[in-house]
Amino acid sequence: MPRLAVVSMVDAVSDDLRQRLFGGELRGGAMLTEADVAGHYDIARPTAKAAIEQLVAEGLLDRSVHKTARIPVLDARSIRDIYDTRSHLEGEALRRLAALRLVPEAARAANADVVLAGALGDLEIVEPDMRFHLALVDALRSPRLSRMYGSLVNEVKLCMAQVQGRGLLSVDLIASEHANILDRVASGDASGAVEALHAHLEHARDLLMTTLSSQQP
Amino acid sequence: MPRLAVVSMVDAVSDDLRQRLFGGELRGGAMLTEADVAGHYDIARPTAKAAIEQLVAEGLLDRSVHKTARIPVLDARSIRDIYDTRSHLEGEALRRLAALRLVPEAARAANADVVLAGALGDLEIVEPDMRFHLALVDALRSPRLSRMYGSLVNEVKLCMAQVQGRGLLSVDLIASEHANILDRVASGDASGAVEALHAHLEHARDLLMTTLSSQQP
DNA sequence: CCAGTATACTTGTCTGACAATTACTGATCT
DNA sequence: AGATCAGTAATTGTCAGACAAGTATACTGG
Missing domain, CATH: 1.10.10.10 (Winged helix-like DNA-binding domain superfamily/Winged helix DNA-binding domain)
Structure with missing residues (x-):
């Protein structure tokens, strides 16, 4: 039931x-x-x-x-802050996961769904993508941390809705970057995992910002 | 005006x-x-x-x-989560500050106030103490991060009110630990600063939890 | 002593209303 | 014509009172 x-x-x-x-x-x-x-x-x-x-x-x-x-219009400063804060929270989370060599099963599953959703459209990628990142944070089992990261995820979803991604997301790249992060966590390479995450988020953020600035005027 | x-x-x-x-x-x-x-x-x-x-x-x-x-009764699990999350947020903040060798002036000032407030009573220490930690986070100028840390600070204040600290806080120890953290940030020693912070928070947390468990029954 | 019911208490939501503030429109003046 | 100011319309803040729905407690019967 x-x-x-x-x-x-x-x-x-x-x-x-x-x-x-x-x-x-x-x-x-x-x-x-x-x-x-x-x-x-x-x-x-x-x-x-x-x-x-x-x-x-x-x-x-x-x-x-x-x-x-x-309804807020997310400008460059907001997007920068959102992604900086994501790096902040999720980076430290990866350090802890790597120390434990703990790869959350939910994160693997979410990344598989990213690939599946890739065939449907850009907005459909967002949900499993966010689920992947949230799974990493949730694995630490900290209610407060999860709640904080969740609010960031909501803001990212708002961003994505506003740029209405038009084929600018490369599913394969995203999925491979995710897999790379998980591999480094599994091998206990904390700083490598953090590096990979930073690159991944910076990549996503820049894509978002260039798209936004091109449709602003 | x-x-x-x-x-x-x-x-x-x-x-x-x-x-x-x-x-x-x-x-x-x-x-x-x-x-x-x-x-x-x-x-x-x-x-x-x-x-x-x-x-x-x-x-x-x-x-x-x-x-x-x-009004929530903060049990051991909550306190652990609050302090873990504080370490999480503030530790990463120290890493960034140390990389910049940036010591926020507001944090120095707050630590000076900790010493002054020590003569008044335990509950009076809490405010400048929290102001010290918040100043470290605020120095990164991230509205979202500051808001998140602020909500944790509020929960700590609630904790402190509930244990009604009876002379269990050692002002000198707190102030010197704070100063130690700032020194390591100033010298660019990121991992040292994080270490010092972890010890400081763990110290405070344990004090809180033993006090709580002794007045629980 | 336990289970189930009845009662009191508390919250969720509504209607309707009025005051205070903001946004807009139009008229007047330079 | 453009800018400034006043007046009006739209919107929010707060209230009172009401009823339904859910929760907690006390009471009764087994």
Whole structure:
């Protein structure tokens, strides 16, 4: 019997908004009023307000007091910060995994899914890709660390939705870089694994930033 | 002309609740109903609810759907996770600072305040101590990283309030360990700085855990 | 003493409302 | 014409009160 999650209306709404954000239906820079949300889901405005505030707390929406929520436009500085922080968290995680020579099974599985998803389209790669990286962090079994990395993953998904990757992701390259990282962890080569991760993330980040700057004007 | 922060009622309430949590007025394990908060500040229940939900999102209160919010009792596992995650974030930060030989001025100043606060009492040490560690992270100028570390700091403050440190903190030892860390950063000794940090945090954590276990039964 | 039910308490959500703030539009003046 | 200011519309912040739904506790019967 499957475990059913009892969610409140607010959670259901914020979940769906998240999906619409990641799917690109809600474009960067667009305004999102409480009345819009309330009308779209046919709920009361306070309920919509609470859902919006959840997303603001996660960094998936921008808002200050008395102003309409806006879907953030991720500029170069934000992307740099997101990827620097990813390197920061995940790099140290790899050091620990390498010290234990622990290769998370979930990471291997996720990387296999990356290859499978490659045939479907760029946006489909994002999910298993993120799952790979999250699996590395989750392997340390630290709830707080996983939560932090999860919030970064959400921001990356928002990035990906905004650039709407048009065939710019090379699945084979990504998968081989992932495999390389796992190999170095397995052999206990901590600094090598960190190096490989940094290169991998820098690669992804630069691709993102050049794509973004080319479609900005 | 000073920068005035326009805060909503909800923010003001959650700020004050935070202070009461850190001050130990609200003890671990205690229940905090929406009606309690609403009555205490003479505000409407929805407003109290929103303030509580902010704190839940920060991890400063526990709550699941349809249940009364509870002030978390930080057990050994939580403390271990908090300090492991601190090591994780701050250790990597030290590596970067050491590579730049960058010693944040704010960290020096905070450590000086630690010594000054030592004469006042244990709870007074906590603030400059946390400011020292936060200054190290802030020096990297990463908004996301600072936010993450800040949430850990808040949890540590909650810990400290719960053990109500009774003369168990040795100010001189803390300050000298801090100074040691800064020295190693200044000399570019990355792994030495990380080592010193790990020892420092492990020290603090063990003190916290033994104190906690002795007053638990 | 345990199980099941009944009651009180608490939270989730809604409707409707008003105040405070922001964004926009139009008129006036240089 | 362009800029500045006032007034209006739109939006958010907060409230009161209400009801449904879920949780916790006490009480009763076995």
